[in-house]
Amino acid sequence: MMRMDTSSPAVFVNAEILKMYLGRRVRAVIQVMRNDAGVIVGQSTDGNQITVKGAQAFPPAHFVEVIGIADGSQSIRAEICTDFGESFDMTAYNGLCQLANGKFKNLFL
Amino acid sequence: MAAVDLTRGAIAAISEGRVKDGVKPVVQVWEVKLVNTQQSTTERYRMLLSDGAHMQQAMLATQMNGLVKLGTLQKHSIVRLDEFICNVIQNRRIIIIINLEVLVSNSNAIGEPKLYDNGSASQNRVPSPAQSTSADQPVIAAENPQNYGGIHSSTPNIVQNVTRGPSLSPATEAVTTNSSFAGYYGNGVMSSRNTNSVPSEHPKSEQGVGRISESHPNSGYQNQRLSSPASVGAFRPPASSYGHPVQPAYQQPPPMYTNRGPIAKNEAPARIIPIAALNPYQGRWTIKARVTTKGELRRYSNPRGEGKVFSFDLLDSDGGEIRVTCFNMVADQFYDQIEVGKVYLISKGSLKPARKSFNHLNNEYEIFLESQSVIQPCSEEDNTIPRQQFNFRPVNEVEGLENNSMVDVIGIVVSINPSASITRKNGTETNKQTLQLKDMSGRSVEVTFWGNFCSTEGQQLQRMCDSGVYPVLAIKAGRVSDFSGKSIGTIGSSQLFINPDFPEAHRLKDWYNREGKNMSALSISRDTTTMSRNDVVRKTLSQIKDEGLGRSEKPDWITVKATITFVKVDNFCYTACPLMVGDRPCNKKVNNNGDGTWHCDRCDQSFPECDYRYLLQFQIQDHTGMTWVTAFQEGGEEILGVTAKELYLLKYQEQDDLKFAEIIRRVLFHQHLFKLKVKEETFSDEQRVKSTIVKAEKVNPSSESRYLLGLIEKLLTEDPIVVSGMQTFASTSGMSTVAYGMVESNNSVHSVTNNFGINNITLSTTVQEVQIARVNPLEVDSQTVVPTFVLNANNLGIGPVNVRDKVLPHQHMEVVVHQEDTTGNMVGSEILSATGLLPEACSLIVVCEMLVLIAFIPTVMLGSTSVSAN
Secondary structure (H helix, E strand, O other): OOOOOOOOOOEEOOHHHHHHHOOOEEEEEEEEEEEEOOEEEEEEOOOOEEEEEOOOOOOOOOEEEEEEEEEEOOEEEEEEEEEEEOOOOHHHHHHHHHHHHOOOHHHHO | OOOOOOOOOHHHHHHHOOOOOOOOOEEEEEEEEEEEOOOOOOEEEEEEEEOOOEEEEEEEOHHHHHHHHHOOOOOOOEEEEEEEEEEEEOOEEEEEEEEEEEEEOOOOOOOOOEEOOOOOOOOOOOOOHHHOOOOOOOOOOOHHHHHHHHHHHHOOOOOOOOOOOOOOOOOOOOOOOOHHHOOOOOOOOOOOOOOOOOOOOOOOOOOOOOOOOOOOOOHHHHHHHOOOHHHHOOOOOOOOOOOOOOOHHHOOOOOOOOOOOOOOOOOOOOOEOOHHHOOOOOOOOEEEEEEEEEOOOEEEEEOOEEEEEEEEEEEOOOOOEEEEEEEHHHHHHHHOOOOOOOEEEEEEEEEEEOOOOOOOOOOOEEEEEEEEEEEEEOOOOOOOOOOOOOOEOOHHHHOOOOOOOEEEEEEEEEEEOOOEEEEOOOOOEEEEEEEEEEOOOOEEEEEEEEOHHHHHHHHHHHHHHHOOOOOEEEEEEEEEEOOOEOEEEOOOOOEEEEOOOOHHHHHHHHHHHHOHHHOOOEEOEOOOOOOOOOOOOEEOHHHHHHOOOOOOOOOEEEEEEEEEEEEEOOOOEEEEOOOEEOOEEOOOEOEEOOOOOEEEOOOOEEEOOOEEEEOEEEEEEOOOOEEEEEEOHHHHHHHHOOOHHHHHHHHHHOOOHHHHHHHHHHHOOOEEEEEEEEEEEEEOOEEEEEEEEEEEEEOOHHHHHHHHHHHHHHHHHOOOOOOOOOOOOOOOOOOOOOOOOOOOOOOOOEEOOEEOOEEOOOOOEEEEEEEEEEEOOOEEOOOOEEOEEEEEEHHHOEEEEEEEOOOOOOOEEEEEEEEOOOOOOEEEEEEEEEOOOOOOHHHHHHHHHHOOOOOOOOOOOOHHHOOOOO
16 A cells, blocks of 8 residues: 655645745645636635646636645645535635644644 | 692693693593493593693593502592693594603592583683682682683684584684685584684583584584694694594494585695504594514405405604504505605504404504505605614513513524424425524523524524624514423514624623623523424533433433444334324334234234334444444434335345345445434333434535534633643553652642533533553453553542543643542543643544544554653
8 A cells, every 4th residue: 555645744725824835835725717728716715816837727616626836925836636526615624724724733734 | 638730721721732742731630430442342541631620531541541440540630641632533622641640649629620612711711719629729720711712812713603512602703714724614614623613522521522412513524634733733643533433332423524615635744643642543643654574465365255465564763663454455555665664654544453463563553554545655764763673581581471472582693403394284394493592691592483584594594603603693573482491483573683783782792702602501492302303412422421311301312423333234124003193104013913914003903014114223433432323214214225115125025135235334434413312211120321313414524514613613712721731750651550659730620611612511520630640550441452540639639530541641631520429529530631642632533523634643642552661
């Protein structure tokens, strides 16, 4: 069985928290607003915008999880993208981001 | 006898409408008589009021009846008229008293008042002061004659001539009227609506109100048509009359209009009277009020035929409320015009006693509109008229209210259940949603939303609560029911307000944020035994035992989130009686007759086919423990996904064991939300707590996440449990008996009733910080290897405790202790957190669950893994 690579865990972020982890590996769920060549523009779970570079196109309004490196205050250079489908609870995920980077940060990193 | 002065000239002034606003004349009650009207069974008191010189008929508003009954208001009492109207009814002048205060209950008669008749000056000469019987009572002086003079000469008035009775003044002067009366003729009778000109009653009025003399053909009605703004003076209400006699008992039927020439309609602006002053004896009235609620246009059919009706409620600037109802054509006429929140001028409706079973407003009357009624919207906003009127009662008072009474409440929504579909007795379906409302009285009550409220406000409240907000809810016209303690339900005319902008709402919110949310509120609504009740009380499986659930006389209804770990396949169903008993199937276990038929003992019948119903027993587990539960037909079907009959046939007829096993295996290790009914039952001398599954549903990740978020939120906002840092401690291990040295114990003892979001409502649960004194030899129990420790907390004088859990030696412990005996000895305890591990271990359980993806979870080390020498 393949061992899980825990060498660089991805931080659960939303647009706000992304800024704190520039250059680090992050993961975020966005709702696709539009696709431009190789770039997805989506809405983060806190309502702000995130740009994802180096990703294939996804159907608009779908929820996509992006794991990659935070390379700008509002953008992620994608490594892995997963389509979560059309229904996803953004509020719950946002709550997770806040807890995971707040009081319970040491549980995650 | 107090020396209370009667107001001089009061009667004349009242009768002539000369009383200024705010003036409250003091008069003497010359007579009080009870009358029963034919139209209603209400008792009304008729009185004669005197100012020492004159008397006038009066009617007492029913809300003052109590004074008469008590004897406070009696013959010769001296009263102050606080609110009154003077009306002309059938040519008689009647003073209607809305509010009075009895100044002197017992008094002597003052003066020799004569009935006031403002048309006949000669008749009503007042006795001079000297003639008054009680010398020390100043009596209205000879102003009156002057008044009369004044009446006839200075004020332009019309005096009726021929039409008056013989007792009246023969004055025939046709005085010109105010312009408002212009052009009013009739048989040489000129009448004006003026107070002065109305023919007064005959000197001796045997019958009191409204006696008509024969010789008043039209005057009464003609009079009443006009309203004179000038003459009414400072009165609020126009002295007007009604269109029909009020007390037919002593009145002759109204004479027909015979002589009517060109009638000048009064163009004077309507006089607005307060809603509280409305009564059936009022003639023409106009009210200005805001629509607070508007009902649906309902169609109905009764033996008399079909029809439609709609009602709306009005509120005016004095806070008076009244319901207005329209039927059929009138309903069509006005339905679209009426909008909630807008102000209207309404007149020419008829007043009838309110139907208390439907109408819960504080008014004994209701307005019924006819086709000639007038509704005029007010274009400019009237800020004196409130938008809505509430009479909030605190929740603890609701407990004392009668069943089916109406109440307004305001409180914080502390919990809400999802709405459910309910079938009514008549077969129709509707929605029901319950929530708990808590207020500053410290009590909470269950509120039930019915029908449309579920999909509108109910859903909104649900969303708010799911995201951890606890909104303020105000309810107007909720009905108190004594279903399960006392609870409140919505009715058609109830109104709900979420987070309204009222001062009470703000106060409530402040209180809640400060103290309310931590206060455990005692509910005045008991838990019910209805099967379909959704319960949002979330428990863990260990709490069933720890809290002794099910042990009281009523079963406990809880919700748990647990995983099915084992299903008992023997006897998963039973053969049941399919016959109907009432509206339910009998379902009793039936016996096999042997010949292929079945027999039911209760119904005492045999039949060829029986029903198969689930009686599933299975084991469920969560992070705290496990228990056995039983599921019946509905629960079984929900979980397994097949009917009992199908499964039975599959196993016993088709003997398809493979498929059978597959179905069973399919459900294993799936997490569900179970609603359990927990009750202690006696089985052959043994008391056992049994849990039955009432409902089983898949865990919805979204709502479950929100629930957990709310739980974490609660954890974070509670007082953090103080952790001290003392560490001196002899090392120990889980493996061997180690003697110990000194023991330190930090005693930050708090009573915490809410630990880590798990409701440990145990008596005197305290959190203590103790240190491990000694570790006992490892005890192995069947499932897990756990060390047991002995703790000592000397300072508190509590004895050694046995602790069982996955613990870490060398550590400070935060121990949750259940004190079970009165001497304060800790008898049992459970470690819910070990501080040496993780500061946030308290939240560990909860947070772990919400991670969808596996995060880095530090492992809790078992004692067995660490050994350290001393």
